[in-house]
Amino acid sequence: MNSKSNNAEPDDGARPADKAMNHVARFDIFCRRYIEPEGNVVAELPEVTSDVDLLKRLYRQMVLTRVFDQKAIALQRTGRLGTYPSVLGQEAIGTGVASAMRDDDVLLPSFREHGAQLQRGVSIRELLLYWGGDERGSDFSGPRNDFPVCIPVGSHFPHAAGAALAIKLRGSDNVAVVIAGDGATSKGEFYEALNIAGVWQLPLLVVIANNQWAISVSRKEQTRARTLAQKAIAAGIPGEQVDGNDAVAVFTATMEALEAIRAGRGPHLIEALTYRLGDHTTADNASRYRDDEEVSLHWHEDPVSRLRDYLTAQNHWTKEDEQTLLEECRGQVDSEAEAYLAIPVQPVSAMFDHLFAVLPEPLKLQREYAMEAGKDDQNGGN
Amino acid sequence: MNSKSNNAEPDDGARPADKAMNHVARFDIFCRRYIEPEGNVVAELPEVTSDVDLLKRLYRQMVLTRVFDQKAIALQRTGRLGTYPSVLGQEAIGTGVASAMRDDDVLLPSFREHGAQLQRGVSIRELLLYWGGDERGSDFSGPRNDFPVCIPVGSHFPHAAGAALAIKLRGSDNVAVVIAGDGATSKGEFYEALNIAGVWQLPLLVVIANNQWAISVSRKEQTRARTLAQKAIAAGIPGEQVDGNDAVAVFTATMEALEAIRAGRGPHLIEALTYRLGDHTTADNASRYRDDEEVSLHWHEDPVSRLRDYLTAQNHWTKEDEQTLLEECRGQVDSEAEAYLAIPVQPVSAMFDHLFAVLPEPLKLQREYAMEAGKDDQNGGN
Amino acid sequence: MTKMAETDLLGAVNLALGRALQDDETTIVLGEDVGVNGGVFRATDGLQEKFGSARVLDTPLAECAIAGIAVGAATQGFRPVAEIQFAGFIYPVIDQVLNHASRLRTRTRGRLSCPMVLRAPYGGGVHAPEHHSESPEALFAHIPGLRVVIPSSPQRAYGLLLAAIRNPDPVVFLEPKRLYHALREDVTDDGKELPLDQPVYLRQGRDITLVTWGASTLEVLRAAEQLEAEGISTEVIDVATLSPLNDEPICASVEKTGRCIVVHEAARTGGFGAEIVARIADRSLTSLLAPVRRVTGYDTVIPLPRLEVKYMPGTRQIVDTAQEVMALS
Amino acid sequence: MTKMAETDLLGAVNLALGRALQDDETTIVLGEDVGVNGGVFRATDGLQEKFGSARVLDTPLAECAIAGIAVGAATQGFRPVAEIQFAGFIYPVIDQVLNHASRLRTRTRGRLSCPMVLRAPYGGGVHAPEHHSESPEALFAHIPGLRVVIPSSPQRAYGLLLAAIRNPDPVVFLEPKRLYHALREDVTDDGKELPLDQPVYLRQGRDITLVTWGASTLEVLRAAEQLEAEGISTEVIDVATLSPLNDEPICASVEKTGRCIVVHEAARTGGFGAEIVARIADRSLTSLLAPVRRVTGYDTVIPLPRLEVKYMPGTRQIVDTAQEVMALS
Numbered sequence A, B: 001m002n003s004k005s006n007n008a009e010p011d012d013g014a015r016p017a018d019k020a021m022n023h024v025a026r027f028d029i030f031c032r033r034y035i036e037p038e039g040n041v042v043a044e045l046p047e048v049t050s051d052v053d054l055l056k057r058l059y060r061q062m063v064l065t066r067v068f069d070q071k072a073i074a075l076q077r078t079g080r081l082g083t084y085p086s087v088l089g090q091e092a093i094g095t096g097v098a099s100a101m102r103d104d105d106v107l108l109p110s111f112r113e114h115g116a117q118l119q120r121g122v123s124i125r126e127l128l129l130y131w132g133g134d135e136r137g138s139d140f141s142g143p144r145n146d147f148p149v150c151i152p153v154g155s156h157f158p159h160a161a162g163a164a165l166a167i168k169l170r171g172s173d174n175v176a177v178v179i180a181g182d183g184a185t186s187k188g189e190f191y192e193a194l195n196i197a198g199v200w201q202l203p204l205l206v207v208i209a210n211n212q213w214a215i216s217v218s219r220k221e222q223t224r225a226r227t228l229a230q231k232a233i234a235a236g237i238p239g240e241q242v243d244g245n246d247a248v249a250v251f252t253a254t255m256e257a258l259e260a261i262r263a264g265r266g267p268h269l270i271e272a273l274t275y276r277l278g279d280h281t282t283a284d285n286a287s288r289y290r291d292d293e294e295v296s297l298h299w300h301e302d303p304v305s306r307l308r309d310y311l312t313a314q315n316h317w318t319k320e321d322e323q324t325l326l327e328e329c330r331g332q333v334d335s336e337a338e339a340y341l342a343i344p345v346q347p348v349s350a351m352f353d354h355l356f357a358v359l360p361e362p363l364k365l366q367r368e369y370a371m372e373a374g375k376d377d378q379n380g381g382n
Numbered sequence C, D: 001m002t003k004m005a006e007t008d009l010l011g012a013v014n015l016a017l018g019r020a021l022q023d024d025e026t027t028i029v030l031g032e033d034v035g036v037n038g039g040v041f042r043a044t045d046g047l048q049e050k051f052g053s054a055r056v057l058d059t060p061l062a063e064c065a066i067a068g069i070a071v072g073a074a075t076q077g078f079r080p081v082a083e084i085q086f087a088g089f090i091y092p093v094i095d096q097v098l099n100h101a102s103r104l105r106t107r108t109r110g111r112l113s114c115p116m117v118l119r120a121p122y123g124g125g126v127h128a129p130e131h132h133s134e135s136p137e138a139l140f141a142h143i144p145g146l147r148v149v150i151p152s153s154p155q156r157a158y159g160l161l162l163a164a165i166r167n168p169d170p171v172v173f174l175e176p177k178r179l180y181h182a183l184r185e186d187v188t189d190d191g192k193e194l195p196l197d198q199p200v201y202l203r204q205g206r207d208i209t210l211v212t213w214g215a216s217t218l219e220v221l222r223a224a225e226q227l228e229a230e231g232i233s234t235e236v237i238d239v240a241t242l243s244p245l246n247d248e249p250i251c252a253s254v255e256k257t258g259r260c261i262v263v264h265e266a267a268r269t270g271g272f273g274a275e276i277v278a279r280i281a282d283r284s285l286t287s288l289l290a291p292v293r294r295v296t297g298y299d300t301v302i303p304l305p306r307l308e309v310k311y312m313p314g315t316r317q318i319v320d321t322a323q324e325v326m327a328l329s
């Protein structure tokens, strides 16, 4: 990471040629990191993370996310789950962000934020149900106001602004938190939502999980902007980078941003730098477009081992702790997977039953027909 | 205009709190101006405008634009033109930008850039025909590759990127120039196009005619960004402000940007600061949402009198010159208006005749029917 | 507070919006220029003054975000009424409406819902500039989980808009701007809604059923009178809620008259008239005495004002077609 | 260079793209992941390697801009073939297609034109994630000035895609992804196009006309065989170019058989099936011996994979409906 001095030369923009040029505005982007690879501390850990139990909670949650991820991939490979996007290598973001949120905040996750969803209280069973191809997986029993995952990339940014507007109109101090990838910052809705949130000073936190790839399109091919954080400048709101593989940095940056937002200081953007260690989804083969070597290098940045190394170095974590934790996580994930697999398919009528609050008269006949036709397993185009 | 020093304090973004923060990037925005209100020179005029004839051409063209504008409004008021958006007070932008362009550049104008279109060689008759409600007004005999005006705000930014892509692929050194208003910078397409142009380093110049209003929505309600120029930072491309009521500044900034772009240095954004002195369109009543006083103050910034004052002060322009010019312009506009009014309505078949290169068989019957039905002037829903 | 006043369709929209804002504090109005300016047509005139700028919000110029923000706010307990300034600028919101607003309830099995209204003036015939005369109703009427409602009189505008706002699901409410000032009638601002999903009989008749919606009701009613004078008795139905389409009253009428013409302003191919005809050809075929015709806009782009009148389906075309249909049976 | 090879529909698309890039240097291909990755389905596999990254361009993730850039490049002498990765992400481009691509020629009285193709895989039945199984053809088929083309076999994919690319006007080319690997046939890479605006007879018959397009052709042909076995002879028509719709062959067939069923996967209401029925009810009503039925997706959101099969119109439903129609006449 770059460490220029504060008063560095301008990176971009016209330089003053003569008296005709007035300096109008200046912007700086900073990047935050506390723990570097191998668990070394580069800066004193902030007050909010002085509690070792908190760090352990972050660590456990990342491990749970990873164990879940492995299971999901295994289920997909054996035909018991649909196409699945792995979050391998990005666990610190979902965990860090969601851990800093309050229950009454609203999360709007992208399709890869299983970690954030788990932390928010979506159950493993629900996550599997959703990725197994069943709408009931989005009927979370936990965070009832959170959004389901967003598949059309970037289309949930305006929802987040809308949820934030609702919060602001109600006068409460909770926050809407939206997470999306680097690719999502190329979509118009990203800028539209950020811009309006800026004008209206909405309680909105935008987290960009910059994992360097949007399927096969690299970060460099996605935008010429040196950072994604600087996209906030277009909306006149604060933007910052954080080492997204440092759970402490993610947690702290989120915590501080949420505090500022709750205090009425308007929307905020965090770009969390990370790397997608796996394929884009189980339907993807990343070796078609990137070198294994690049991937290997990034394992060095792995957020899970980084925090473990730190905790170990500080004598807060042992091999036995690790063993116990893994067993716990595996046990939990396996039993949830069993429960998922036991859930029967919805009845045909389910297609109709949540389309409207009350099924309109004209659709009742179709529903009956569908139930009749659907009885027959031969039917259907497959 | 603000005139901070070059090394001013950061305006935005997180400040470094401790060692955890690394400075990653810095951006500065400058604003350019040569001639201020009342024709005073604030900085030596640049080399490219040392030719007095050029300055006179700019001036004449602005006056022609204004005379055209008055005529169009008069025609609308008397029922001989459709809804019309006045360019009063913004003449320096269209004139300055289009004068710096080469014939083989491609212009993609917003609906208010009559000045730029006139300079590009679209005839007054054609402009009136278009605003009079006849598609033939967009079949310019002049700049054959220029786009027709864009009505859906901001939707032409991607076209400009596409035209620039065509230029780049062809390997020529012309440039696509798109002009739009401050309101247009809130649309997703603006950012999408800018971002892609940045990645592909397209020969694209984006000019934002910031006239402080988007119908009744003020610049401040449109975005919290301090400048619109800084929106370029989101795309990682250069952005600058220019006093859009100083024709010399607009011309010079455009010229320099075009040169850089022709040299392969990629896209560029210019925010030209101006003010909409008239109503949004002839269908609007601006006094509903802004004070007359605000408008009066801005007359002081009027680009036409500013350049005239300068030329007069330099002894390049006299009262007689002015009189002659006004007569010439009025004569030209009046005779073009006559010609416009004499153009008969298109035949009914015209609806069909340019829909496809060759009218598909299935549509031929409809065309015949329409011609038959259209004979009767009683027909039609009005 | 109940007031009766003669008003036009635009005034009725304004009344309904005011009533909704008054009755339910979760109702908010947002869109470009809806605040101080009261909307470019004045549909929201006076509302910001009365209800404040927190509930009547001027937005930046970004249609997709306007719709998306309405979605977000709707899921969190508000009832946003978003205005798209002209239907020609509504296309960027289709993604939000189709992929999100109309699906959130079913995607989450009822956990979240989207009680929002998207209003837009639509249609031609007012000599508007390019891209200002669109009739996009068919695009929305194909979206499952969405209601498409179009009023054709001040009373119906008032009652249907209130119903749309109070409805627990998303509604696209298209206002035929050619009717904004075309007729006035007494509208009682009593907060009473009219039923959605219900076509309206505008005229009872014997010989032929004319099905229409929006501004075309004007021409259809005019044609009905001319036909009456010629001894042809027409039944006129205003579809009002295009989707979900209740075809019962339409098919019942056709089964009575044996003949049908559908009239709309949008381009014919893929227009919603096709759906009406398809319902009839399915349910009431054996009652038909003559082919079902459509009198519609052509399959062309609606021309700029100078030629626009030649595009719009007119009274004469409806009368001619009715005579032809009568002659064929 | 003419090669004959057995290939599937996906391979045929790839061949046609390669041929177009080869034959005309103004042809370019752009879209998300179309370069090194060769597209998520591999439709563009090998093309960037062969034709370079200036002509096969990976774009940032921005569908609206992809379409808009294609518009801009098309007006300046190029023939862009833009890919939208899945039809579920095509809605943000409707604005560009409707307000610009389909209108630039008529807006400028022929001065500018827009010879571009927008390709997208569409339809369900492959157990894809949410928002990946859309059938949006009706939305595009209502847009004047636009062609909507859907192939249903490798040969037709090759010939129609080439025709679409060479066509001087914009084409939305929807590829039924359930057919990508469903059948293989010999495709000669000879650069020969197939005619647009021309429905295709897939089967000749006597008793009933089955009209369809895209992936549903599979079920329709299967149903036709079952019906044949039961002594019911069907004529099967693949519409191929939905818009502009040439209804001649369809009406001619219905006039012969007297019966018709339209089959498509999209939701029924406002689906393009309605247009087919409306044409028949207008032109061929007196030949009809029975109601015209539609076998389609329901007016619901297509479910996630576990229930998806219950949404798709299946062979059995077509057979049942045909038997019903026969019984009614």
Ligand SMILES: Cc1ncc(C[n+]2csc(CCOP(=O)(O)OP(=O)(O)O)c2C)c(N)n1
Binding pocket: A112, A151, A152, A153, A154, A180, A181, A182, A183, A184, A185, A211, A213, A214, A215, A276, A280, D032, D061, D063, D085, D089
């Ligand atoms: C609007 C839209 N376009 C295309 C896709 C197909 N798609 C799914 S994920 C993806 C890449 C997303 O990249 P990024 O935003 O960086 O998120 P990541 O996958 O890296 O988590 C694409 C192109 C989509 N889902 N939505």
Ligand SMILES: Cc1ncc(C[n+]2csc(CCOP(=O)(O)OP(=O)(O)O)c2C)c(N)n1
Binding pocket: B112, B151, B152, B153, B154, B180, B181, B182, B183, B184, B185, B211, B213, B214, B215, B276, B280, C032, C061, C063, C085, C089
């Ligand atoms: C997409 C879109 N939305 C709304 C409108 C209606 N409208 C026309 S001009 C305008 C304001 C444009 O403001 P700005 O971009 O600043 O340009 P200006 O009118 O000031 O030249 C609006 C809202 C439109 N034409 N297009």
Ligand SMILES: [Mg+2]
Binding pocket: A181, A182, A183, A209, A210, A211, A212, A213, A214, A215
């Ligand atoms: Mg990514």
Ligand SMILES: [Mg+2]
Binding pocket: B181, B182, B183, B209, B210, B211, B212, B213, B214, B215
């Ligand atoms: Mg403006």
